[in-house]
Amino acid sequence: MSQKSSFEPLPVELKQDNKKLGNVPFRLEYDAHKKGGSWWVPIISIIVALMICAVFILFNGMNPITVYGKMLAGAFGSSFGISETIVKAIPLLLCGLGVAIAYKIAIWNIGAEGQFILGAIGATAVTIFLPNLPGALYIPVMMVVGFAAGAIWGLCTAIPRTYFQVNELISSLMLNYIALLLLDYLVYGPWRDPQGFNFPGTQEFTPYQLLASLGGTRLHFGLIFALAAVILFAFFLAKTRWGYELRLLGANPVAAKNAGINITKHILIVMMISGGLAGFAGAIEVSGVAGRLMYGISPGYGYTAIIVAWLAKLNPWGMIITSVFIGSLIVGGYSVQTIGLPSSFSNMLQGAILFCLIGGEMLSKFKLKKVD
Amino acid sequence: MEIIPLIIAAAISGGTSLLFAVLGGILNEKAGVINLGTEGIMLIGAVMSAIVFIQTNNLFITLAVVLIATGFLGLLHAFLCITLRANQTVSGLAITLFGTGLSAYLGKSVAGVPIPVSIPKVELDWLDAIPIIGQIFSGLDIFIWLSIALSIILYVYMYKTAWGLHLKAVGDNPSTSDAMGISVAAYRYFHVIAGSMLMGVAGFYLIMVYSPNWIEGMTSGRGWIAIALIIFARWNPIYALFGAYFFGGLDSLGFRMQIYEFNIPSYFLKMIPYAATIFILMFIGWKNRNKPSVEPKSLGNPYFREQRL
Numbered sequence: 001m002s003q004k005s006s007f008e009p010l011p012v013e014l015k016q017d018n019k020k021l022g023n024v025p026f027r028l029e030y031d032a033h034k035k036g037g038s039w040w041v042p043i044i045s046i047i048v049a050l051m052i053c054a055v056f057i058l059f060n061g062m063n064p065i066t067v068y069g070k071m072l073a074g075a076f077g078s079s080f081g082i083s084e085t086i087v088k089a090i091p092l093l094l095c096g097l098g099v100a101i102a103y104k105i106a107i108w109n110i111g112a113e114g115q116f117i118l119g120a121i122g123a124t125a126v127t128i129f130l131p132n133l134p135g136a137l138y139i140p141v142m143m144v145v146g147f148a149a150g151a152i153w154g155l156c157t158a159i160p161r162t163y164f165q166v167n168e169l170i171s172s173l174m175l176n177y178i179a180l181l182l183l184d185y186l187v188y189g190p191w192r193d194p195q196g197f198n199f200p201g202t203q204e205f206t207p208y209q210l211l212a213s214l215g216g217t218r219l220h221f222g223l224i225f226a227l228a229a230v231i232l233f234a235f236f237l238a239k240t241r242w243g244y245e246l247r248l249l250g251a252n253p254v255a256a257k258n259a260g261i262n263i264t265k266h267i268l269i270v271m272m273i274s275g276g277l278a279g280f281a282g283a284i285e286v287s288g289v290a291g292r293l294m295y296g297i298s299p300g301y302g303y304t305a306i307i308v309a310w311l312a313k314l315n316p317w318g319m320i321i322t323s324v325f326i327g328s329l330i331v332g333g334y335s336v337q338t339i340g341l342p343s344s345f346s347n348m349l350q351g352a353i354l355f356c357l358i359g360g361e362m363l364s365k366f367k368l369k370k371v372d
Numbered sequence: 373m374e375i376i377p378l379i380i381a382a383a384i385s386g387g388t389s390l391l392f393a394v395l396g397g398i399l400n401e402k403a404g405v406i407n408l409g410t411e412g413i414m415l416i417g418a419v420m421s422a423i424v425f426i427q428t429n430n431l432f433i434t435l436a437v438v439l440i441a442t443g444f445l446g447l448l449h450a451f452l453c454i455t456l457r458a459n460q461t462v463s464g465l466a467i468t469l470f471g472t473g474l475s476a477y478l479g480k481s482v483a484g485v486p487i488p489v490s491i492p493k494v495e496l497d498w499l500d501a502i503p504i505i506g507q508i509f510s511g512l513d514i515f516i517w518l519s520i521a522l523s524i525i526l527y528v529y530m531y532k533t534a535w536g537l538h539l540k541a542v543g544d545n546p547s548t549s550d551a552m553g554i555s556v557a558a559y560r561y562f563h564v565i566a567g568s569m570l571m572g573v574a575g576f577y578l579i580m581v582y583s584p585n586w587i588e589g590m591t592s593g594r595g596w597i598a599i600a601l602i603i604f605a606r607w608n609p610i611y612a613l614f615g616a617y618f619f620g621g622l623d624s625l626g627f628r629m630q631i632y633e634f635n636i637p638s639y640f641l642k643m644i645p646y647a648a649t650i651f652i653l654m655f656i657g658w659k660n661r662n663k664p665s666v667e668p669k670s671l672g673n674p675y676f677r678e679q680r681l
Contacts, residue, residue, distance in 0.1 A: 056477065108461050160650060164657035169408065169461070170600045171653065174646040177593045185639035306465060344476030344588070351412075351470025355448070358463055362456035 029369040041364050042311050042322075045356035052356070053349050060341065067336055071346075074335025075328035081335075083217040087289060089327035091116065091281040091298075093226045095305030096323055097233050098150075098277030100314040102270055104237070105249045109271065111157055111172025112278040113302025114179035115150040119279025120286045121183060122149025124202055124293035127209050128191065135208035142209065143225075143283050150279015151272040153179065158271035162264045168271075176302065187295050201294030211288035220288035229277065233316040246270065278302060299330070300347070307354050326350065377508050379621060384508070384516060387620025389414075389578040391519045393598035394605060394612040395526055396570030401602055402530065403563035404543040404670045405453055408464025409445065410571050411595025412471020417442050417575025419475040422482045422586040425489060434580075438572045445471065446568025450561045457674035468595070476588045487584040491515060515577050522570075526609040539563065543668030546675035556675050574598070593646060594623075600649045604656060606666050622648055 054064035075085045095112040102109035123142040126133075133141065156175055160166035184200075193203040211221045237243040249256040249266055257263060281301065286293050308326050312318030333346025393410055400407040407413075420441045424434045449467055452458040494517055496510040530536040541549040542559040550556050578594070579586060597619055605612035622645045 056474075110465065156650075160654050160657070164654040165661070166650065166653040166657050167600075167603065170596055171650045173593065173596045174600075174649050177646045178643050181639045181643050185637055189637060189639075303469060307469070310462065342477055342480045344473055344480070347473030348470065348477050349473070351466060351473045354462070354466040355452075355470060358458045358466060359452055359456055362452070362458045365457075 045360040048356045049352035071332025075332040085327045089323040093323035094281035096308035098274040100309040102274040114176035115153045115275040115278035116282040117179040118153040119146035119150040119282025123283035146283020147276040147280045151276035154271040154275020222284035222288045382624035383621030386624040387617040391616035392574035394601045396567040399567035406460045409467025412468035413571040414575035415475035417572030418579040419479040421576045442572025446565040450564040523609040523613045
């Protein structure tokens, strides 16, 4: 009886769209084909997000301008701040490239965190299980093993996805928790430094196992690796047949399938690269920054990388800028702790930025149109 | 055999929070909107419960605030996905990232403070006479019964009422529903907001009953397990009931096995629910490889009238 409505004639509502704004001679029209936004959308999104978070700062009884000023000064105000910002940007850039390549073909890898941790574990395993390697070989072997460990963790997401239709979002996130527990097990258990006064970490690496630093700062050779990865990423995507197939697959999977592109193979390869880049970042982090594997080796780089990638609209060159920007938020977040804001403030700010970004990107697809 | 009722009781108390979240997720997805913000919404629900309850000591006000706060997050997701037609996956991820950050920020003042709460329990004395069932079911708290009732109500709503059929139509084929005169946007908005509120209740239950003090990121992936459970339950609220208890059982298994001192490090026991999620999803995928999917057919696709097919 209550289904009666389905038999009523089509409502006239369909024609009413033009009248919705009353006498205003304009209406908002959505244009799905309009290329979503341009370079100014991310900038405006960041400004709006800063304003939203300013409200929360006011609730905390502080002056937002002071807080943001403090963050800015912390991140860029000293040479130490700048080098710290870039040190944070390196893993973000590599993980961001990793997730971006997966997002290009609509594989929602959110497991960069776990892949990062596995990379760190893999690189550390080299130092523990191969103690007598010739010194010069350590860094290359550690990097390769780190990449491979991340790639295998990526495959653990890709194989269920391709052969068992398991949603990759869920599996990659579950693997993050498993990786985190594995890390905790290792650094509290078998790998803990016996002379470490119960500190949850492995023995410190020997000098051969550390990445060379750049110019006596905390900056390390990983910066070069990360920039090289950007160039390779951009080159392969734009100039090779494989990159073309990926772009086609991302733009129109049905057309790609009809064109004879092997989707399964692409997903497997892309997830290996995606995980591998995050694992590479993990290997660089242990040998370039931490100097050992320890508890909490990643302060959420894998998740933050998602924002880095989206803020740059998956563009590798743009990610250089966005990773430095997000790196500065993290470093700035540390410096506002001194005036009583929790460091999680920068996480909140990142979430708000992502919100405003996707909202802004879609809003920019609407345009005002004159009603005849 | 004292252990069987104990395990089942643990499964029920561990699964109830999951159940609320799964039911919320089913409401979202039935309307055709993926809500990956579950984890963030649960965290906001939990932290708001902690803050408001410590301030007011009143369960009703706490629940009301949780519903408003998480309903607002749902509104945000709905606005982005339905009105602005943003990518639902990214919007959900944004909610989770924002919710995780915001909850840690807000919860700083109540972190680790024990919450002196006692949830009213339903004593069923006449059940005590029956051996196992009596031990399990008498003395469950009121929210467990509420969640069981809710699964049944939602089942009836979805499969036995005209509204529920409209909901299915909106999730499967919005353009046809639109032609029928159903407001797609209204249905989607309503169910996304209501579903998000249920996820908020999941956070509320987690902190009020399951582990009564606020810890940063205390949901530890339960929101994501709930999303996996939607698939496990095949979008059916009654299956969700059993799925949630099954995972609740796995969750508390980690705790229990530590007590019996098996020679397995606790870290590996804690991995069980996460690994099980992946393996069960793989099993479901393999088992249903030749069957048509029961997933709402327009799940994840924004609808706009000007471009309908």
